[in-house]
Amino acid sequence: MTRTVCIGECMIEMAPTDTEGAFRMGFAGDTMNTAWYLRRLLGADHQVDYLTAIGTDSASQQMSAFLQQAGLGVDSILRRSDRTVGLYVIRLDNGERSFSYWRGQSAARTLAQDKAALNAALSGADYAYFSGITLAILPPEDRARLRDALAVFRANGGQVVFDPNLRPALWSDPQEMRDEIMAGAAVSTIILPSHEDEATWFDDRDPAATASRYAACGVQTVVVKNGSGPMLTCVDGVMTSHDPVTVQQVIDTTAAGDSFNAGFLASIIRGAALSGAVQNGAQVAAQVIQSRGALVDLT
Ligand code: ADP
Numbered sequence: 045m046t047r048t049v050c051i052g053e054c055m056i057e058m059a060p061t062d063t064e065g066a067f068r069m070g071f072a073g074d075t076m077n078t079a080w081y082l083r084r085l086l087g088a089d090h091q092v093d094y095l096t097a098i099g100t101d102s103a104s105q106q107m108s109a110f111l112q113q114a115g116l117g118v119d120s121i122l123r124r125s126d127r128t129v130g131l132y133v134i135r136l137d138n139g140e141r142s143f144s145y146w147r148g149q150s151a152a153r154t155l156a157q158d159k160a161a162l163n164a165a166l167s168g169a170d171y172a173y174f175s176g177i178t179l180a181i182l183p184p185e186d187r188a189r190l191r192d193a194l195a196v197f198r199a200n201g202g203q204v205v206f207d208p209n210l211r212p213a214l215w216s217d218p219q220e221m222r223d224e225i226m227a228g229a230a231v232s233t234i235i236l237p238s239h240e241d242e243a244t245w246f247d248d249r250d251p252a253a254t255a256s257r258y259a260a261c262g263v264q265t266v267v268v269k270n271g272s273g274p275m276l277t278c279v280d281g282v283m284t285s286h287d288p289v290t291v292q293q294v295i296d297t298t299a300a301g302d303s304f305n306a307g308f309l310a311s312i313i314r315g316a317a318l319s320g321a322v323q324n325g326a327q328v329a330a331q332v333i334q335s336r337g338a339l340v341d342l343t
Contacts, residue, residue: 046313047091048171049120050079051190052178053152054096054107055145056131059337067133071110072338074177074209077299080339081306081328083115090313093117095165097151099128104151120165122158127151147181156186162193171313172197173305175207176225180214187224195231206232207305210241218245229261234312236305238269239276251276252283267322269304269329275322286322289330299338304329 052075058067076094083092094116098104100123107129112118130147155178156162166172172194179187198204208225215221222245229235235258239251248254251268255278258266266278275286307328311321332340 045089045091046170047093047117047168048079048082048173048309048313049093049095049165049169050075050082050116051095051155051165051172051174052076053130053147053150053155053181054094054111055147055150056103056107056129057338058131058133060134060136070337070339071107072299074175074207074299074302075173076111077302077338078173078207078306078309079116080114081303081332081342082310084342085306085310085328086313091117093120093165093169095120095155095162097122097124097127097153097155099123099151100125101128104129120161122151122155122161124151124154127154150181153181153183154186156182156190156193159189159193162190163196166193166197166202169197169202171203171205171309173205173207173309174228176209176221176228177211177214179224179228180211180221191227191231198231198233203234204232205234205236205305205309207236207301208242209238209301210245212245222246226261229258229263232261232263234265234267234309235263236267236269236301236308238271238301239273240271242268252278255283265318267308267325269301269325275326277318277322279318284319286319286326289323289326291330291334294333296336297333299340300329300333302338303332303340 054073054076057070057072130150132145135142194204242248242254254268255266259278268276277284304325308321308325311324
């Protein structure tokens with residue numbers, strides 16, 4: 045039995061349907077997507093909890109019911125009577141998707157207000173998973189509180205897994221993003237960056253530069269995702285390249301990185317070797333990008 049706590053924001057997703065003006069309501073968000081896939085990939089003897097904050101209104105209750113139905117533990121979810129959950133709308137224009145967000149005041153932004161609640165959620169867990177988006181939505185003092193809680197969790201033997209998921213639009217400026225991401229990396233044991241984003245915002249010339257930069261923070265394991273290209277791992281300073289999975293037709297790359305992380309982590313939790321875990325991550329992501337939407341039924 046292991047317990048993994050995924051930490052971040054789940055939002056209401058309004059996705060267009062074939063009927064003009066009609067949208068389908070769903071739930072998504074980077075860390076929740078990973079938790080959702082992790083739950084499906086692990087057996088019932090592994091627990092996956094989601095830690096976030098939601099409101100007390102009916103939309104928040106629907107979200108909680110959705111998470112519970114997905115098999116995720118919801119006992120650590122905080123409830124705020126003065127806030128509700130964030131929302132985004134997807135628009136399709138000639139096949140191009142664009143996103144509009146209403147999340148500036150979302151309840152999830154309060155998920156790290158209370159040190160005791162963070163410690164209670166992490167107590168006895170084996171893995172904690174968070175992302176750069178988790179950090180981006182928090183006020184600076186709450187970000188530090190979350191990092192401190194993760195550092196204590198790590199010092200007590202917990203594995204801290206971090207996807208930098210760089211989203212400059214959520215930060216006040218790119219330098220703040222870079223500084224906070226590297227501070228997040230410094231409390232982590234496993235980091236799962238995507239090279240393309242890292243090259244754009246950290247000027248990494250190749251995946252090895254991304255791996256070296258994170259390894260220099262004292263992280264044991266770095267796995268650099270790389271679109272359709274070869275992935276690179278760096279474990280205790282040793283770099284290894286991993287072949288990508290060939291995908292004939294990419295339908296929708298939404299949640300490629302999130303589902304990779306779940307496939308990788310599910311294997312690590314089950315005790316697989318690193319190369320097998322990377323292959324499993326790539327296989328899961330390959331399935332996900334051959335279907336539409338963030339949450340895809342795996343075969
Ligand atoms: P993100 O979705 O976070 O931007 P990437 O684009 O690097 O991250 O994709 C994450 C992972 O998804 C890749 O490492 C790979 O395993 C898989 N993937 C993404 N795009 C493709 C593709 N075109 N062909 C095969 N695998 C892909």
